[in-house]
Amino acid sequence: MTTSVYPDPVPAAMPAWLRSHAWALVYWLAFLLVLEPGNVLRASQAGQLLSLPHEALRILVAAMLGTTVTSVIQILVERFPLHGPHRASHFLIHAAAAAGLALTLILASCFLAAWVFAGKWLPSWDEMWDQLMGNFTLLMFALAALTALVQRRATPTPAPSDTPAPAIDVTSALTHVEIKRRGQVISLALSEVDWIEAQGNYVALHVGAEQHLVRDTLSRFADKLDAGKFLRIHRSMVVALDRITAVEALANGDSLLHLAHGDPLRASRTYAAAIKAIRETKR
Known part of the structure; x- marks a missing residue:
């Protein structure tokens, strides 16, 4: 008897990759909406008024940008699971990957903000530095939480320990x-x-x-x-x-x-x- 490394061609209502990206988009939207009151407060203290359409577009674009890293995190979780005898070294790999992804997302958001909202090709060094100092730690936290969710979804729920497994011929x-x-x-x-x-x-x-x-x-x-x-x-x-x-x-x-x-x-x-x-x- 053999089993194959290739999945059975069972049709699904929605492709797995689309489902994973859909819930990741919801995750990033929720994360950004939690941070939005702080953004409004800081803008108010600086004498600025944030328009609703502008903020809605910014949050949607930022959430879609965050969703793009979902596939990378899934691959890392499958290749370096956070359990088993090698979990310590795998944790370091995930931490390094989260730092790299956070830096990439910040730089990408700076360029998108310059193109979409400021009408210029390149952001200034000061803008990129401010975003890096203000958002790097938050993004690391968000990516760590997303990694934990992906790991949780990928780990099958064990059967109750007091239920004996059926005997196999x-x-x-x-x-x-x-x-x-x-x-x-x-x-x-x-x-x-x-x-x-x-x-x-x-x-x-x-x-x-x-x-x-x-x-x-x-x-x-x-x-x-x-x-x-x-x-x-x-x-x-x-x-x-x-x-x-x-x-x-x-x-x-x-x-x-x-x-x-x-x-x-x-x-x-x-x-x-x-x-x-x-x-x-x-x-």
Whole structure:
């Protein structure tokens, strides 16, 4: 039995990319409307009167500009999820990306404001510096919140821990998956996989230092595996039982699984009963 990296051609009422950009537009509109009273107050203190049409157009253009970074954030979340054993390094990648995106959005907004509202080709250095000093931190916060929302939407809701998973017939369990390697589609034996991780709308199969993506949710993919060879240890991770060399109990009830190759994996205390059974066999 195999599963493919390519999605099934199921028609949707609205394309996924359009849905994601639609809710991102709503997010940016809400964010900008929350800030608008402060803009009106500062303009009033400076003796300026902001016209409603001007502000409505400015907010709409700014929201559409912010929405353009949604695809970039989705790609980053899928490639560098904020969970799992590498979340610390992934957090630094997201922070650097947010800083770069914030700077890009500020510069783009300065040029758009100059073209649309000031009737000139280039903004002044003072205008760009003022926008950078006034909005960089706010944009970093907005991008961090958007990243968290994208991560939340991409992470499947785990089934209740007290509900036993239905038994799977070993003879029908998944043994191979189709992956792309060096531009070619090959069949990868699951016996080569060390552990499996959820990454957005994909599962990442870790084979030594390599990683292969399969389009599926972790819950659905895990249901196809042989329960005698693979174990769910976290809502976002599954591990091959024969790769576990030692189990280390942690103070908070979690466990640290040491593998034959690679970094150890942190197992959630939600799966404590299964982990305890493994720990007994490894003593």
